[in-house]
Amino acid sequence: MTAELTRMTAAQLASAIAAGEVSATEVTRAHLDRVAAVDGQVHAFLHVPSELALAAARMVDDRRAAGQPLGPLAGVPVAVKDVFATADMPTTCGSRILDGWQPPYESTVTRRLREAGAIVLGKTNMDEFAMGSSTENSAFGPSRNPWDLTRVPGGSSGGSSAAVTAFETPLGIGTDTGGSIRQPGAVCGIVGVKPTYGGSSRYGVVAFASSLDTPGPLARTVLDAALLHEAMSGHDPCDSTSIDAPVPPVVAAARQANVEGMRIGVVTELSGEGYQPGVLTRFGEAVELLESLGAKITEVSCPHFVYALPAYYLIAPSECSSNLARFDAMRYGLRAGDDGTRSAEEVMSLTREMGFGAEVKRRIMLGTYALSSGYYDAYYGKAQQVRTLVIRDFEAAFEQVDVLVSPSTPTTAFKVGERVDDPIAMYLADLCTIPSDLAGNAALSVPCGLAPDDGLPVGLQVMAPVLADDRAYRVGAAVEAALTERWGHPLLDEAPALAAGPGRSGTDD
Amino acid sequence: MSITRDEVAHLARLARIALTDAELDHFAGQLDVIISAVARVQEVTAEGIPATSHAVPLTNVFRPDELTECLTAEAALAAAPAVEDQRFRVPRILAEE
Numbered sequence: 001m002t003a004e005l006t007r008m009t010a011a012q013l014a015s016a017i018a019a020g021e022v023s024a025t026e027v028t029r030a031h032l033d034r035v036a037a038v039d040g041q042v043h044a045f046l047h048v049p050s051e052l053a054l055a056a057a058r059m060v061d062d063r064r065a066a067g068q069p070l071g072p073l074a075g076v077p078v079a080v081k082d083v084f085a086t087a088d089m090p091t092t093c094g095s096r097i098l099d100g101w102q103p104p105y106e107s108t109v110t111r112r113l114r115e116a117g118a119i120v121l122g123k124t125n126m127d128e129f130a131m132g133s134s135t136e137n138s139a140f141g142p143s144r145n146p147w148d149l150t151r152v153p154g155g156s157s158g159g160s161s162a163a164v165t166a167f168e169t170p171l172g173i174g175t176d177t178g179g180s181i182r183q184p185g186a187v188c189g190i191v192g193v194k195p196t197y198g199g200s201s202r203y204g205v206v207a208f209a210s211s212l213d214t215p216g217p218l219a220r221t222v223l224d225a226a227l228l229h230e231a232m233s234g235h236d237p238c239d240s241t242s243i244d245a246p247v248p249p250v251v252a253a254a255r256q257a258n259v260e261g262m263r264i265g266v267v268t269e270l271s272g273e274g275y276q277p278g279v280l281t282r283f284g285e286a287v288e289l290l291e292s293l294g295a296k297i298t299e300v301s302c303p304h305f306v307y308a309l310p311a312y313y314l315i316a317p318s319e320c321s322s323n324l325a326r327f328d329a330m331r332y333g334l335r336a337g338d339d340g341t342r343s344a345e346e347v348m349s350l351t352r353e354m355g356f357g358a359e360v361k362r363r364i365m366l367g368t369y370a371l372s373s374g375y376y377d378a379y380y381g382k383a384q385q386v387r388t389l390v391i392r393d394f395e396a397a398f399e400q401v402d403v404l405v406s407p408s409t410p411t412t413a414f415k416v417g418e419r420v421d422d423p424i425a426m427y428l429a430d431l432c433t434i435p436s437d438l439a440g441n442a443a444l445s446v447p448c449g450l451a452p453d454d455g456l457p458v459g460l461q462v463m464a465p466v467l468a469d470d471r472a473y474r475v476g477a478a479v480e481a482a483l484t485e486r487w488g489h490p491l492l493d494e495a496p497a498l499a500a501g502p503g504r505s506g507t508d509d
Numbered sequence: 510m511s512i513t514r515d516e517v518a519h520l521a522r523l524a525r526i527a528l529t530d531a532e533l534d535h536f537a538g539q540l541d542v543i544i545s546a547v548a549r550v551q552e553v554t555a556e557g558i559p560a561t562s563h564a565v566p567l568t569n570v571f572r573p574d575e576l577t578e579c580l581t582a583e584a585a586l587a588a589a590p591a592v593e594d595q596r597f598r599v600p601r602i603l604a605e606e
Contacts (some may be wrong), residue, residue: 104584198565208513211563240570241563310547328525330599335590344600349527356526362536365520366543369512372523382550384560389553391561423539424546440564466565 005030010076010170010224013492017060017075024060024075028053028119035121035168037500043143044153044163046082048122049089053077056119070116073231074117079163079172081156082123083130083213084110084206089120093206094138094156095493097334097355107204108236109173109215116231116243121169123161128357129324130180130208132156133429136350136420137359144416145188147495149455151413154184154429160218160325161188166498171228172218177209177314179409179433181216182445186459187407189447189491191476192218194433197440198243200374206330209319210241212437216410220492222477226254228468245467248442253470257477260294264475265319265401269305276411278451282458283407286448286479291404300401302393304386305435311386312434313427314370318380321367324360334392362423391439401477406432408445408459432461437507442469446476447491448483457491511544513535 005013005027015024032050039045060075085091085103092098110120127137135143135158143158145151146166153162157174161184164172172182176194185192193216200215207213217228229250236242266287271280291297329335329351330344337350356364370379397404410431419425436443445459460479464471484490514537521528528536582595591598 021555081552101588104580109552206527237570237572241565241567243565304553307550307553311548312548313519313543316519325525329590331585331597332588333590338600340600342600343604344602345525346527347600349522349525352525353527353529358532358536361521361526361528361532362539362543364524364526365517365540366538366547368520369516369540372520378551380548381560382553383547384562385558386550387561387564388558391564423543438564 006034006167009221010073010219010227011221013170014073014074014227018070020064023056024057024119028057028077028121031121033170036499037284039168041144041149041498042146042166042168043141044079044124044159044164044166044468045122046092046094046125046140046159046301047089050422052088053119053121056114057242060117060465070339071115071117072227073113074172076118077121077169078109078113078118078228079121079124079160079169081126081160081174081450083126083175083206084173085206086120086123089123091123091206092140093130094126094140095355095357095360096139097351098272101145102233103199103204105204108201108238109205109232113173113233118171118231124163124172126159127156128360129206130156130175130177130318131320131359131363133179134419135159136412136416137158137357139357142416145413146498147189147413148408151415151456152187154187154413157218158184159192161185161192162489163323164188164190164218164220165492167497170220170224173228173232174218175205175212175216176216176424176437177212178316178437179430181218182433182443182459182461183409183429185218186445187413187455187457189495190218190220191222191444191446192216193225193229193444193472193473194436194442194468195229195233196243196442198241199247199442199467199469200233201242203236203238204286207323209316210323211319212316214437220490222473222480223251223254226250226473243467248469250470250473254471254477256474257481259290259475259478262295262403262475263401264295265300265397265404266297267305267404267406268299268301269303270406274410274424274428275407276281276451276453278453279407279409279411279458281452282449285458286460287405289479289482290475293482298401300397300404302397302435304389304393307386308390308435308438309427309431311383311390312438314365315387317363317367319367321364321371324364327355359423387438388472394435394439394441394465395476403471404463406461408432408461412451412454412456413456436463441466442472444472444476448479449491450494511548512541
């Protein structure tokens with residue numbers, strides 16, 4: 001029974017718990033057991049406060065026993081990226097500078113998930129302050145891809161993607177700034193969604209690049225992602241950029257799973273040189289599949305997408321250099337070298353030297369450079385103009401088609417260590433995902449097979465206009481349904497079984 | 510060469526990061542490569558393109574001026590590196606003269 005519970009979808013678990021076929025406590029215990037068995041190898045989690053999870057599960061069971069109404073995700077475990085502030089467990093952002101930090105307040109997203117009855121299983125590993133595409137920038141060691149433990153699970157939300165893939169949890173949440181939900185989703189063979197910017201609240205999400213950061217769901221099915229999307233989203237007065245509009249009907253769209261008559265555009269610029277042949281093979285087949293399902297396929301050119309990556313690597317570091325100025329060693333977090341003789345400024349500089357990893361330092365300095373007088377117009381100013389041009393490309397494209405599609409990533413999961421000291425190679429992992437971040441629209445990655453050249457998962461990216469998130473879910477669900485039928489099983493059934501290994505070596509329990 | 514080692518040292522001072530000499534050597538080369546790559550945005554030369562700072566239209570957001578709950582002093586100070594008399598204790602901010 002325990003093994004079965006961890007293979008069930010969130011939708012199945014929620015209805016089984018609501019019907020009393022299984023208790024929230026049994027479900028939570030089964031997932032905690034799975035974490036104990038495999039996370040020593042996968043290293044998806046940074047904190048697993050199991051007693052808190054079991055206490056939350058007991059509350060769900062008590063509510064049900066008392067006949068009180070249950071939330072839509074009652075008793076369903078969710079793994080939370082360690083960038084969301086949680087009032088009852090640490091929040092480190094994968095950084096030494098926040099090692100052991102216990103926030104005094106709760107993020108809106110996690111508060112909503114708890115109100116929906118979800119059980120926060122623990123906090124997941126990530127690239128430090130969400131800067132990276134592999135989790136190798138975590139100060140606490142990399143997570144591993146359950147398809148091949150020598151490879152990365154993507155990033156920065158790689159702990160959440162690895163946990164969902166390894167059946168440690170049916171649901172995970174991440175944040176997407178340049179692709180940090182869709183890219184780990186794609187390379188792990190699961191579903192990852194970046195909602196429309198402002199559709200999910202940033203309140204209590206430790207800021208990296210405020211004009212881009214977007215919380216979103218990771219799950220093994222499109223419907224599960226939609227259920228999580230709906231529960232975590234919606235207007236939040238605590239976030240000044242939160243959109244005051246209804247959440248798009250993503251759950252209905254995931255159930256609809258129909259692309260008949262939809263106009264789908266293939267982006268010319270997100271293909272060709274630099275793309276792994278096996279990725280392009282599976283992408284091409286996915287486009288053919290969509291056509292066979294009744295969609296009208298056209299090729300659409302978005303000429304400025306080629307400038308999106310360089311523009312992003314000016315805009316995001318600029319915002320990060322400003323946002324991370326808050327880590328000044330004064331009010332919370334690490335303080336180093338405070339020996340009674342050093343000045344506040346010296347203590348600050350020593351703390352940031354000790355507390356930040358290499359990629360965070362690189363980006364802070366890059367942003368400081370791009371924003372400095374004399375360089376501002378040539379770098380940050382130009383990047384902001386490119387952002388306008390990328391938005392215009394999308395607007396023109398969405399006059400012709402309902403959604404755009406591309407591969408989610410140029411390659412499948414790369415080896416741990418392969419790109420760690422080559423920043424440019426690492427940045428290329430976000431090539432296909434960045435345009436939607438710059439434009440703030442909605443984009444989803446859904447598995448579309450295993451690359452024939454290396455047997456690793458490939459993602460299909462579906463991009464939809466601002467607040468038309470439901471369109472991406474319609475397409476994703478249609479692809480998922482057709483491919484599952486063709487294969488006779490979900491893609492993850494082909495992932496190697498993880499042997500129960502030595503227990504996890506976390507700092508808490 | 511788009512950026513020199515001295516310029517990187519200056520950036521590190523501005524950013525309040527006490528880089529080691531070895532880090533300066535390492536980052537100077539890497540930042541040079543990155544800046545050369547991102548400079549590609551300068552190929553966009555069309556005139557009159559407005560800058561976008563935010564993808565969605567922004568308006569200032571206010572809440573009603575009503576008292577709401579906030580953190581207690583104890584909660585706000587709970588994660589402080591050093592506390593004295595219910596306040597954040599910080600290193601000296603003025604130079605010794």
